[in-house]
Amino acid sequence: MTATAQETEVVLKVSGLEAGYERPGRYGFGRRRVPVVAGIDLAVRAGRTLGIVGESGCGKSTLARAIVGLRPAFAGSIEFAGADLASVPARRRRRMSRDLQMVFQDPYTSLNPRMTVAAVIAEGWRVHPGIVPRDQEDAEVARLLGLVGLRAEHGARHLHELSGGQCQRVSIARALAPRPKLIVCDEAVSALDVSIRAQILNLLGDLQSELGVAYLFISHDLDVVRHIAHDVAVMYLGTIVEHGPAADVFGDPQHPYTRALLSAAPSVRDRPDDGVQEIVLRGEVPSPTAPPTGCRFRTRCYMAAEVCERKVPEPVPRDGLPQSVACHFADSAGTTAPG
């Protein structure tokens, strides 16, 4: 497979996805659907990284969980490996999970504390027999441990004997064990200290170039996403407001929310009185279960007009721009200063 073919091949395509959670109905009978994200369209290319950024309550975690099957999809499709994950029967869905793995934020809670490191890593082979012959498992665990920068003897340990960074390496080895095509990383480096975070980010990058695995990388940290992602989608209150190549979205943001987010993100180059006026949005994020009408961002937007209340902006590619932007004023956002 050539590099260009690999780049254009899409491993995951999400269209019109609506997902959320279900609450038990009255008296414990029946279920009530509570959508958190709606109208999500995105694509992850083979061997590439799609970053998803947004603040708490924007639904990025719900989106990640819907893709790996931990949250129900109410509408739309999740195309992966030739099937629609949103509608395949549960048994087949489980078989397909071999190719679609996830790394969680906190390794101490997302890995069973009663299991040894080796058992944690090998669990995927118990679930999906035939990946690694039983007699080669020990060697394969040792190889994976080496791949993520741990030593073979770590396999016999329990998680509480390892540091946070080491545990996250175990999470990554566990996700790699079934040899997936795509790994969803949900805030995978957010709980780590700066010096350790850089180690794990480098590791993820190395693994991608060695194994060709694709990442759906979810984070609230813009710098981290900017560093690791090829493409990026910015989420606000359950919808994607801007989506495109990372260089373009971060370099030339079109949506007013993306602009505000970027200007609000602290950087080591900031100084207290450097005169740079960041865009400080008013108010806070409304409830995702009762979003505003029309454009969901309008209640905090410095450009909001009457049309924003009436009409939901469609995410469309603007003239001459590589990214698609869901804003009625996308063409002028770049030139209008916040009021």
Next chain:
Amino acid sequence: MSAIAPVAITAPEVRRRRRLPARAWAGIGIVGVFVLAAVLGPLLMPYDPVATDLPHRLLPPGSRLGDGSVAWLGTDQVGRDMLTTLLAGSRVSLLVGTATVLIGGAAGLVVGLVSGYFGGWADTVLSRFGDMQLAFPSILLAILIAGVLGPSVTNIVITLAVTRWVIFARVVRASALATRDLEFVDSARVLGAGSARILFRHVLPSCWQPLLVAATVQIGLVMVAEASLSFLGLGIPPDQASWGATVSAGRDYLGSAWWISTMPAIALAAVVTAVGIVGDAFRDLADPRAQL
């Protein structure tokens, strides 16, 4: 109980973090003595427990019998040696206690796991049913069932298990419910693990510890309940010795031969207290990591 204990106690974090206090070992010792006595009872018994010996009836503890032997705990109203009666009774009492907790615990484990892990309507139905049963006085329920089934060791085990399973089910349900929502269970789901694997590998191990604690508490309560039923004549048939039946039999002689009722009552109190202490110790061990 022995089937449960090793799994829970050897959890590495527990072993590493804390040790059993001395009083727990004292409790284990007392229980051990009674268990040994029950197992080895027939070998130790100086006399046939059901053979009557009217000339030597109602002798106080420590009396010397005609053949020169000593009745350390006295004799009852038909001349049976009290020590022998106690040993024979310990077999029945401990058997009933253990068997009831095993059966009730097993039933509670299954129901609690299904109810807690799967939730939904099954949980609603099972939980409400359990609530209704708990709202009904359990001794009254036991009297009802025992009255219908008639007295026998098997029947009293069934009776008591029916009245006790709800307690186990609730304990297991609570812990299955808590574990179900932990992230490592999500992580197993993402890996593609089916319900069976998640239940047995991830949820069940978290349920052993609370179940064991509940079992140690219940074993004592069940023995008391057995004694109560036997006292009422609804438990163990009169030809088999049981602590409760013996207490009941001594009722008429409380004024003249206090030891008939008192000796089995003391034995019962000792075992129940000892098991309770052991249960408390296990609960204290379990508490610091109750979140698991």
Next chain:
Amino acid sequence: MTVSAVHPAQPPAPGDVAAELRDVHIGFRSGRDVTPVVRGVGLRLRRGRVLALVGESGSGKSLTSLALIGLLPPGAEVTSGSVVLDGADTGGFSARRWREARGDRVAMIFQDPMAALNPGFAVGRQIAEPFRRRLRLRRREARERAVALMREVGIADAESRYGDHPHEFSGGMRQRAVIAMALALGPSVLLADEPTTALDVTVQAQILRLLARRQQEADLATLLVSHDLGVVARVAQDVAVMYAGRIVERGPLDDVYTRPSHPYTLGLLEAMPDARDGGRLKPIKGVPPDPRRPPGGCAFHPRCPFATDVCRDEDPPLAEDGDRAVACHHADEVTASRETEEPR
């Protein structure tokens, strides 16, 4: 009306030292043993300036800040050195003296605003509390002062939100309320321990802006404790970097950030993901040490690319040079390495 009017006597001048730590050691006591965790920290908080204390988890930065307000956790104590507040050595402070100093001279904002608010009482009432209790104001007067304060920290509809309970406030609004409570009695020293870590980026920007503004208006001496080098850069004039219970580098923030002299500071700055070079990050190798058992010699030497034999044997002292200070045997090399790399 500004809050500082509470203290009408002699207005303090900017630049005055409002609080000082002199060679403070903090340890955890168990029985007769004391495990040192903070080992000789010296800091000066000046009026009108923000000093940032940065470091990773376990570096001792939070304990250091808690020592300044007399709120060390149970078991921890200042084992030597002195904590000076407004010229008074707090070494002999009774629990009562500390209670009086808190709010009046020194106040603190924590990461989790819910921890500072009583969920059972209306937020407004909690803000009015110090006015009632400490200044003995009448209910109505205290309420007016509280509402004014709520307005100052940007709580919209302060009058109508006075009676709302903490759970009715959003995360950002709660932190605003906590800031109002902290500033109520016009303290001269403000301690902020990760004040925006639990908040979203856009809300964080609001809170940082508020803090910076109040800081200027009230002429506060602020200690900002944070793990986030970016947040610190936005509000602080001075920075002190902690590692394994010691300050390894200190100085004006701009100076330290552009010309770091300690390899740990350099490592932290270079480990930050940055858009400018999309390639590999330069992480610091290894993991932070257990704060109770730091390595011998310089605590950073096992992770340090500059380490030599002397670093293994000898813990370097914090050497002062003008307004900069650094504790490293190879400070000159570190500074030089950054300078040779910079013009790319």
